Structures are given as C-alpha cells and as structure tokens.
Amino acid sequence: MATGKVWLVGAGSGAPDLLTLRAARVLQQADIVFHDALVNPQVLELAAVAKRQAVGKRCGELSSTQRFINRRLIEAARRYANVVRLKGGDPMLFGRAQEEIDALQQAGIEVEVVPGVSAMFAASATLNRSLTRRGLSRSVVVLTPRIGQGCADHDWARAALCADTAVLYMAARQAQAITRALLAVGMSAQHPVVLVENASLPDERVITATLGELPACARELGHGPALVMMGEVYAGLMAQVQALQPKVA
C-alpha cells in the first residue's frame, strides 16, 4: 500500500505572516491538515485544497487524546500523500512532537518537521528586549513549571534560577504557586518580570511587574496563551511598555 508523508509544521506564534515560507508551501500542498485549537484561522486558509480537522488538545487533558491524534495521523498517511500536523509555535518546544514522530516512525511513515517561530521570539520583538544581552545575560532557560506533583517539584524553579533569563510557558494561570516556588529557591521578590499574552496577535497584551507582584498581575490576563518572562534584561522596561499598554496598578 502506498503511504503518504506527515509534516509536523510550526504555525508560529500567531500572526499569519510569521509563518515560514516552507510552512506556507507545505500547507498549500496539503491534502489534510490536523491543527491545534490555537492556530490562527488565517494560517489555515493557506491550506486551500485540504480537509481541515481540529484536534483541540490543550495542556492538562488526558494522554489518551494524544494516542487518538497519533492514530488519526497514521490513518491519514495511509489515505493521503501529504498530511500536515499544524502546531502553534515550533513543534519541538512544548509541542509533544516526539510522541507523534515516534508513533509515525514505528508505523513506517515518513515524518518531516518544519520549524516555526516560538512565542518567546515574538514576545521579545514586541518588547524590543533581547533575551540575551552582552554583560547581563548569556543564558536563557525555557520551561514549563510542574506544580504540586511530587518531590522533584522545585527542579524547574532551580532551573529558572540558574539561568540569566527565564521564559515560562503555560505558567501564567498558576502564578501564585509559581511565585511561591521561585521565592522558595531564592529568587528575589524584586526580580523583574514581564507577562506577554497573545504575542504577535492584534490583542497582544504586556504587563510588567516584579516577581512579588506576579500573582496580582497574572489575574489581569485574559484567556489567551501567555508567557512569563523574567530576568535583569527586563529591568527598566516599565517606562517603555507604558506607552504601549497601561501597567496594571
């Protein structure tokens, strides 16, 4: 039986023109597209001739959902030449790509990953603040916190403390527990923090704070995906961001 190919494509941070040229071409040639709930509808329009299937996985749902997605990708590759799995950001950072790659390769199906622009780069562009900075930041840790699930609870907090700049994905809704853990490992309550919601989208929002103010500030966020960014590179950002968006009192 002839077998198609599956492309794991990064849709980028949200703005449709932050897609790569390669991703746009692969979408245009797709027979079927399985996409995350968060992917911008304008990006999907590029897949003009493809069937579109939402696989609305968000963090926290049952892992059986992932097995279901894997099975649908395998079935699609047995029917169609070009199958696209479209994910927000870059597939290889918090995208659960490995589970899909492994399942497809075990089924003898060719997989190719097309990189994308992760939200932290779009957020950095909005802020006009580099993640690294000569003399101030030579290391950036990107992580998703693990709250209240056992003895290794604070490993992520120590990783955040060890690097000069830290970017927390899927963290803003747990701001109180995160703040507590970071203070517990010795991060200062005065540590500069910035929240960026819906990076690169028209309803993008920026809130500057300190670590101590993070829980109160996070309550001001809406329902979009939000990054928590922290480090000395964000010191003094407030005055500049105020022009863009009023700071939460």
Add this chain to the structure above:
Amino acid sequence: MATGKVWLVGAGSGAPDLLTLRAARVLQQADIVFHDALVNPQVLELAAVAKRQAVGKRCGELSSTQRFINRRLIEAARRYANVVRLKGGDPMLFGRAQEEIDALQQAGIEVEVVPGVSAMFAASATLNRSLTRRGLSRSVVVLTPRIGQGCADHDWARAALCADTAVLYMAARQAQAITRALLAVGMSAQHPVVLVENASLPDERVITATLGELPACARELGHGPALVMMGEVYAGLMAQVQALQPKVA
C-alpha cells in the same frame, strides 16, 4: 529631517525558505540591507532593489565593530525610508540586538524586530528529536559558554546542568574547555551529546557522542556554525543518525 525606520530581521537558520513571510516582505521593500557574514546569499536576493552592505561581525571581534554598525544604521535611517539589519537566526537570541535597538532609539529612530527561526529549531527538525519530551524534559537552557574569563566561569555550566536539555551556541570550537567545565560541575561523561553543524543547509552535519567524547568529536567539525546539544532526549539517537551521517569513531 525625515527619518526612516530600521527593521532588525531574523534571517533564520540558513535555508532560505525558513525565512518568515514577514521577513521576506520587509526585505523586498528594503532600500538598504546590512547583513551578517553568515546570512545565506539566496536570502539576500529577496532584497532585490536594496543596496547590500556586509557587516562581517563574528564573535570575538572588538566591540568597536558594534559601535561602528550602530553608527552606520543611524546614518542609513537618516537617508533611507526602509533600512534592514539582517541577522542569522532570531535577532533576540545571541544577536546583540539590544545594542542596536538602544542606539537607534536614543537617536530617535523607530525600530521593529522581525522574529526568525533559531538554529536550535532547525537542528531539532533535522534530528527528529524534540527539545522537550513528556516525562523526560520540561526545561531547555540555551546559552553561550564563557571560558577562562574570571571567577564566575562556571555559572554557565551550572545553568546547563540545571535544565533537562541544554543547547550551546558558539561553543563547538571550545569543546575541550567546555567538557572540562561541565564535568567539574558534575555532569556525567556519559551524558548524551549531539553536534549539529550548518543546521538546515545542504552541508548540514550531525555527530552523536557523549560528553566524554565531545572534544574528539568536535575536532571532526568543519568551519560552519555548530550547536552542541545535550540531554537525555538525545539518548539512543546514534542509531537513527547513522543512517543520515556516519558517526565519528
């Protein structure tokens, strides 16, 4: 006097079709492009009507070079409407973007950053290995090592140790000193390592190793930009990569 705008544009990891749609549009409208030595000539061809100026800065050169670039960008913005500063990867990660942003803003010139695909995402796509993985890696540190420059020498090594996955930029040519520092902070000599040179380019090269083997393996690299990636997510990679590229003995 009318003043132009400066766009700091990420050229992506090397393959011309890993440029974003936005970056392609900005290049097409550029009046003048200042580009790093490492930017792919095919990407520059998009800037069809622009003057092109190589500003061949590589790490290790004098910082006066950066001040010279800043001055040229300011002068260009006073002559042209659309000035592009094109950088490899994403401008906000090891791109020294902040120095250019600050200099331009102090001169009253509008700056906009256009994100790009950083080399670690292109390398991850090549390897078919996700930087994060459920149950194995929730944190990725991205850093550039600091070798032999004072008492805080090993801070970067501790940051590498604290995160589940570590990606070292501008490191492969200092492999011996890096290996020594990582062993000194307690990383195992058996820790899985993979070197990716010229990620996403036709002469891309992959070498799998352990930390103990890193110095010997790094000597096999050519002159292209290379990433050193390490972590349990790269365990068992060797067999798969051998099909792609013979492992260095």
